[in-house]
Amino acid sequence: QSVxxxxxxxxxxxxxxxxxxxxxxxxxxxxxxxxxxxxxxxTAPKLLIYSNNQRPSGVPDRFSGSKSGTSASxxxxxxxxxxxxxxxxxxxDDSLNGFVFGTGTKVTVL
Amino acid sequence: EVQLVExxxxxxxxxxxxxxxxxxxxxxFREFAMGWVRQAPGKGLEWIGFIRNKPYGxxxxxxxxxxxxxxxxxxxSKSIAYLQMNSLKTEDTGVYYCxxxxxxxxxxxxxxxxxxxVWGKGxxxxxxx
Numbered sequence: 001q002s003v004x005x006x007x008x009x010x011x012x013x014x015x016x017x018x019x020x021x022x023x024x025x026x027x028x029x030x031x032x033x034x035x036x037x038x039x040x041x042x043t044a045p046k047l048l049i050y051s052n053n054q055r056p057s058g059v060p061d062r063f064s065g066s067k068s069g070t071s072a073s074x075x076x077x078x079x080x081x082x083x084x085x086x087x088x089x090x091x092x093d094d095s096l097n098g099f100v101f102g103t104g105t106k107v108t109v110l
Numbered sequence: 111e112v113q114l115v116e117x118x119x120x121x122x123x124x125x126x127x128x129x130x131x132x133x134x135x136x137x138x139f140r141e142f143a144m145g146w147v148r149q150a151p152g153k154g155l156e157w158i159g160f161i162r163n164k165p166y167g168x169x170x171x172x173x174x175x176x177x178x179x180x181x182x183x184x185x186x187s188k189s190i191a192y193l194q195m196n197s198l199k200t201e202d203t204g205v206y207y208c209x210x211x212x213x214x215x216x217x218x219x220x221x222x223x224x225x226x227x228v229w230g231k232g233x234x235x236x237x238x239x
Contacts, residue, residue: 090155
């Protein structure tokens with residue numbers, strides 16, 4: 001059972017803005033940076049956001065990340081059909097001395 | 111092109127061992143930590159562990175639940191990272207991903223942090239009698 005929780009699902013129509021939350025504790029999100037990953041059906045995860053709000057080259061600026069206290073958020077603006085995927089947050093946990101992944105959120109484009 | 115290719119997966123009986131390999135190309139392997147993540151069928155991602163590169167001691171960290179059964183090593187001369195899995199259980203079934211783990215300085219937090227930036231396509235391990 002993960003110590004970092006996400007809502008199991010989120011949805012929106014094309015063009016809408018969708019936000020996914022990631023809730024942790026002082027030992028993980030509260031004291032380390034948060035990264036976000038997108039996993040399209042049947043494929044390996046792909047890095048979307050690192051260091052809370054940094055986008056790797058090639059990731060559209062429709063994706064943005066933020067962190068406050070022991071929670072983080074991923075926002076997808078201008079939702080597109082190809083954004084339908086599972087999204088995971090991850091952070092180092094100082095108590096566990098390892099990475100923890102969030103429980104994952106399935107985004108559906110209606 | 112930066113690429114990670116996992117190999118060595120397959121069907122194995124409970125209690126047996128298996129060694130997975132991750133062959134890297136397109137970047138300077140010795141400059142990065144390397145990690146492993148797995149995903150059970152229909153489930154979320156689970157971090158297994160990682161190995162730092164030699165300037166940072168080449169040391170390893172593991173998920174507490176797997177420590178003692180799983181071991182990560184690396185051969186910088188061949189650009190390969192390994193995951194040795196012993197005493198396998200049915201619950202170890204899943205897809206195993208290799209990751210490249212760069213160390214980045216965060217100016218806001220004023221500290222260094224690892225993250226997983228490149229992932230392989232994964233190799234499937236099935237533990238069953």
